[in-house]
Structure formats: structure tokens, C-alpha cells
Amino acid sequence: MPEVRVRKSVTVVEEIFHEGGPAPAVPLRRAAALAVIQNPFADSYVADITGFMDGLKPLGLEMANALVRALGGDPRVVEGYGKGAIVGAAGEIEHGALWHVPGGYAMREILGGAKAIVASSKKVGGPGARLDIPITHINASYVRSHFDSMEVGVADGPRADEMLLALVMTTGARVHARVGGLKASEIKGEDGLR
Amino acid sequence: MTATGKAKIRKLVTFVEETRSEMGRAIEPPTRRAAAVAVIENPCAGKFVEDLSELMNIGEELGGLLTERAVAALGISGTSVESYGKAAAVGENGEIEHAAAILHPKLGAPVRKALGKGAALIPSSKKRGGLGVALDIPLGHKDAAFVRSHFDGMEVRINDAPRANEIMVAVAVTDSGRPLARVGGLKKEEIKGEDGLR
Numbered sequence: 446m447p448e449v450r451v452r453k454s455v456t457v458v459e460e461i462f463h464e465g466g467p468a469p470a471v472p473l474r475r476a477a478a479l480a481v482i483q484n485p486f487a488d489s490y491v492a493d494i495t496g497f498m499d500g501l502k503p504l505g506l507e508m509a510n511a512l513v514r515a516l517g518g519d520p521r522v523v524e525g526y527g528k529g530a531i532v533g534a535a536g537e538i539e540h541g542a543l544w545h546v547p548g549g550y551a552m553r554e555i556l557g558g559a560k561a562i563v564a565s566s567k568k569v570g571g572p573g574a575r576l577d578i579p580i581t582h583i584n585a586s587y588v589r590s591h592f593d594s595m596e597v598g599v600a601d602g603p604r605a606d607e608m609l610l611a612l613v614m615t616t617g618a619r620v621h622a623r624v625g626g627l628k629a630s631e632i633k634g635e636d637g638l639r
Numbered sequence: 640m641t642a643t644g645k646a647k648i649r650k651l652v653t654f655v656e657e658t659r660s661e662m663g664r665a666i667e668p669p670t671r672r673a674a675a676v677a678v679i680e681n682p683c684a685g686k687f688v689e690d691l692s693e694l695m696n697i698g699e700e701l702g703g704l705l706t707e708r709a710v711a712a713l714g715i716s717g718t719s720v721e722s723y724g725k726a727a728a729v730g731e732n733g734e735i736e737h738a739a740a741i742l743h744p745k746l747g748a749p750v751r752k753a754l755g756k757g758a759a760l761i762p763s764s765k766k767r768g769g770l771g772v773a774l775d776i777p778l779g780h781k782d783a784a785f786v787r788s789h790f791d792g793m794e795v796r797i798n799d800a801p802r803a804n805e806i807m808v809a810v811a812v813t814d815s816g817r818p819l820a821r822v823g824g825l826k827k828e829e830i831k832g833e834d835g836l837r
Binding site: 450453455458460462600 | 649652656658659771773798
């Protein structure tokens with residue numbers, strides 16, 4: 446299995462006080478952990494790539510832990526999550542799909558068995574490419590107040606033979622959420638959806 | 640206009656970058672830098688305001704707040720900071736002079752107070768732009784501007800800022816110079832630290 450080589454890690458924390466409306470008592474926080482790593486499959490077609498998913502597990506846990514630390518250290522404050530990948534020009538979109546398992550399960554593990562599927566996006570792009578990471582509630586995908594997204598990117602990555610991997614966590618609903626739908630207080634928490 | 644200058648902050652964002660390798664060479668210890676950015680209402684947007692003292696006072700307030708946030712994000716003491724920089728991006732209904740009013744008269748003193756020292760000029764950049772504009776914060780050694788290993792820059796951007804009536808204000812700090820710096824010049828071990836230059 447190829448080694449995971451991290452060139453650069455980036456942490457971004459947004460604290461949102463308001464967006465023109467009444468400021469909530471507790472500001473919304475969104476955090477992203479990004480890692481720019483070597484793409485071991487760049488420049489050629491490799492049929493069997495699945496082994497690299499296991500290789501990425503420690504990095505997933507490191508990034509999920511970094512997010513919890515960036516949000517104050519208590520995993521119970523995390524209400525939303527998402528993940529994504531940008532594959533450099535010498536790779537294929539399928540390489541980005543390697544992140545689904547190690548990225549998603551790392552967050553679920555750190556957050557105590559979160560039930561909802563981790564929303565994701567991925568693309569092939571150059572240095573400075575921006576990616577909109579979709580965000581949903583960690584226990585019930587249909588909670589409308591927690592549908593959100595966070596734009597991430599790194600000025601000098603991913604280079605052609607690199608991948609940018611991203612995890613995102615948030616502490617609550619959109620800052621002025623008011624379009625109805627399933628509420629966080631109404632979650633049954635059985636199927637990860639409602 | 641009153642000159643009280645209390646910043647109306649919509650959003651605070653911190654960025655931490657850690658470079659662990661470059662061109663296949665390990666960086667030990669990794670170079671780290673952090674930027675804290677405030678998105679604030681521009682009280683002078685949409686009209687010509689002669690007296691910009693309100694913005695100057697906002698600069699003073701943000702100099703302390705943003706430096707504290709950036710240093711905390713690195714998890715080091717203020718005195719361990721090696722280089723610094725500042726920048727502002729004004730939304731489309733403001734003037735470049737608004738950025739100057741925030742950055743230059745009063746922002747620096749609280750930055751230096753938070754870092755213990757800071758004999759060197761704080762390098763700066765400013766621009767006017769729309770949502771998601773990239774802001775390149777210049778970086779230089781905090782005690783001697785000529786330290787060549789610490790000339791650097793950090794790009795930050797926030798996809799939803801600055802709106803037309805807003806200003807983005809940024810302070811960046813580092814615990815190191817460039818990764819694999821090797822173009823000579825004054826070294827940090829050679830700093831005299833008297834004039835802010837060498």
C-alpha cells in the first residue's frame with residue numbers, strides 16, 4: 446500500500462455572528478480541515494486502488510480530531526458535517542472517491558457514532574481550485590436548518606500529482622435559518638434520515 | 640459621525656497553514672502561519688467622509704482582537720511569533736482610503752503589545768474587491784525587516800466577503816520563515832533589533 450505523504454495541512458474556522466438579521470446568542474461556527482497529499486496513482490491508470498482507503502484512515506482521524514479541537518475540544522458541540530476532495534490534474538475523479546470511507550468513518554467515530562450519511566463533493570482541479578463542501582445534520586439528513594455548505598481551497602494546491610482532502614464540521618443551523626422542514630428537535634435518530 | 644469606532648463584526652475567520660514537506664523534502668519542524676480575518680460593516684460606505692477617525696479606532700480594536708486570535712490559533716506565545724503582516728479588502732461601496740485608515744494609524748500598536756515586541760514595520764497590502772476576492776498578506780520578520788528568510792505572503796479569501804458595504808481586515812503571524820529558505824541575506828540569528836531593519 447502506498448504511503449500517505451502530507452505536504453501541507455490547513456485549518457479554517459469561521460465564526461458567524463449574523464448575516465444582516467438578529468444575532469443569535471451563540472454564533473455559528475464552521476471549521477474545515479484540509480490536507481494536501483501526494484496522489485500515489487497520478488500519471489497512470491491503476492486498476493486496484495482500494496488499499497489506499499485503509500492507508501488514509503489515520504489521516505482521517507487526525508483531521509477529525511483537529512476539527513473538534515478547533516471547535517473547542519468537545520465533540521458534543523458538533524451538529525453538522527461534510528467532506529470533499531480535489532484531485533490534481535494528473536489524477537482521476539475516482540481517486541477522490543477513496544476519501545469517502547476513511548473521511549466519513551473517522552468523523553462518525555470521533556462524534557460518537559453519528560448516524561447520517563456524510564454529504565460530499567469532489568472534483569479535479571488545479572492549485573487554488575475552490576470546492577463547496579455540502580453540510581448536513583450528523584444524525585438526520587433531512588434536518589433542513591442544517592443544510593449548509595462551506596467553500597474551501599488552498600492557494601498552492603493541489604499540484605498535478607497531489608490531492609486535497611477536506612473534512613468540515615459545524616456547530617449548528619444556518620445563522621438565520623427560517624425555511625421550515627424537519628427540525629433538529631424532531632429527530633427520531635433511527636435511520637440517519639429523520 | 641461619531642468617532643467611537645466600535646467594529647460591527649459579521650464574521651471572524653481564522654486560517655492555520657502547516658507545511659510539512661516541499662519538493663519531497665521534509666520540513667522539520669513544519670513551518671506554520673496563521674491569519675485572523677474580520678468581516679466588518681464599513682461605516683463610511685456609499686458616501687464621501689472627510690474624517691476617517693472612526694475607521695482608525697476600529698483598526699485599533701481589530702489589531703488587538705485579530706492578533707490574539709491568530710496567535711491562539713498557532714498555540715504559541717506572542718513573543719514566539721517570528722513574522723507578521725496585515726491587509727484589508729474594501730467592498731465596492733468603499734474607498735481604498737478606508738483600508739488605509741484601518742491599517743495604518745492605530746492598528747499596529749496593539750499588535751506589537753500582543754507580541755511583546757515588533758520593531759519592524761508591519762508589511763501591508765490593500766485592495767478593493769468583491770465577494771471572494773483573494774487577499775495576499777505580505778509577511779516580514781517582526782524585529783528586522785531585512786531578514787530575507789522571512790519575506791513571504793499568505794493568501795486568504797472568504798467566499799461571502801466583502802459585501803459592498805463591508806471591509807475584510809486581516810492580521811497574519813508565523814512561527815517561522817519560508818520552508819527551505821536558501822537565498823541568503825540577513826539571517827534571524829544576526830538580528831540586532833535596534834532600528835527594525837537589521
